[in-house]
Amino acid sequence: MTKKEEVYISSFKKAIFIDSLFYISFLAAILVSVCLDRSQLIYALPVVILTILIKYISRTKKSANPIFILALLAILISDILSFRAFEACFPWIAISSSIYLLCCTFSLKKYLQKGTLKSVLSFSVILSGLLVFYITYAIVDLLIDFLAGFTLFFVFLIAASLIIQTIAIAIIYIRDTYHNGTILLASGIFTFFQITLIAINEFLYFDNTFTVLIVICHVMAIYLLMHFISTTAVVNPEDLKEKFI
Numbered sequence: 001m002t003k004k005e006e007v008y009i010s011s012f013k014k015a016i017f018i019d020s021l022f023y024i025s026f027l028a029a030i031l032v033s034v035c036l037d038r039s040q041l042i043y044a045l046p047v048v049i050l051t052i053l054i055k056y057i058s059r060t061k062k063s064a065n066p067i068f069i070l071a072l073l074a075i076l077i078s079d080i081l082s083f084r085a086f087e088a089c090f091p092w093i094a095i096s097s098s099i100y101l102l103c104c105t106f107s108l109k110k111y112l113q114k115g116t117l118k119s120v121l122s123f124s125v126i127l128s129g130l131l132v133f134y135i136t137y138a139i140v141d142l143l144i145d146f147l148a149g150f151t152l153f154f155v156f157l158i159a160a161s162l163i164i165q166t167i168a169i170a171i172i173y174i175r176d177t178y179h180n181g182t183i184l185l186a187s188g189i190f191t192f193f194q195i196t197l198i199a200i201n202e203f204l205y206f207d208n209t210f211t212v213l214i215v216i217c218h219v220m221a222i223y224l225l226m227h228f229i230s231t232t233a234v235v236n237p238e239d240l241k242e243k244f245i
Contacts, residue, residue: 034208048219049072074103075100107229140159155199178232180227188221190221193213
C-alpha cells in the first residue's frame with residue numbers, strides 16, 4: 001500500500017468517525033428533547049454543534065473561514081445559556097444568536113454576485129418575501145403585548161439579523177449560480193422556523209413538541225449551511241453566463 005493510499009484511507013476513516021459522532025449526538029439530542037426535560041439538552045445539543053465544528057474544520061483544514069467558526073462558537077454559547085436560564089440570560093442569548101446570524105451572512109458574502117437584483121423582481125419571489133416579512137412582523141407584534149421595552153430591543157435585534165440573513169440566502173438562491181443552492185435555501189428555511197418557534201415556545205405558548213421541532217430545525221440549519229460553505233467553491237463572476245434578462 002502506497003503512502004498516498006494510506007493517507008486516503010486514514011482520511012476516510014476519520015470522516016466516517018466524525019459523521020457517526022454527528023448522527024449519534026443528533027439522535028441523542030432528539031431523544032432527550034422527546035423523553036426528558038428540555039433543560040437536559042444543555043448536555044446533548046452542544047455536543048452536536050461541536051461535532052459540526054469539528055467536521056467543518058476537518059473538511060476545510062487551513063482554508064476554514066474564521067468568521068464561520070466564530071458563528072458556531074456564538075451559537076454554542078447561545079444554546080448553553082438557553083437551556084441554563086432562558087429568561088435570565090435572554091439579552092446574552094439574543095446577542096449571541098445575532099452574532100451567529102450576522103457571521104453566517106458574512107460567511108456567505110463571497111457567494112453574492114453583482115447583477116443579482118434584476119432576477120428578484122418576479123411575482124413568486126416578491127410574494128415569498130412579503131410572506132416572510134409578514135410572519136416576522138406578526139410574531140414581533142404579538143410579543144410587544146407580552147414583553148417589556150428592554151427585552152423587545154433584543155427581540156428586534158434578532159429579527160433584524162434574521163431578515164438580513166434571509167435576504168442574503170434568497171439572493172444567492174435566486175441567482176441560481178451554485179448547484180448547492182437548494183441546500184442553502186433549506187438551511188435558511190430551517191433557521192427561520194427555528195427562531196419563530198423559539199419565540200412562540202418561550203414567550204407565547206410552550207409545548208414540548210415545539211422543543212423537538214426547534215432542536216431538529218436548529219441542527220439541520222447549521223449542518224446544511226456548513227455543508228454549503230465547506231463544499232461549494234466560489235464561481236468567478238467573469239465565467240458566469242447571464243441567465244436572467
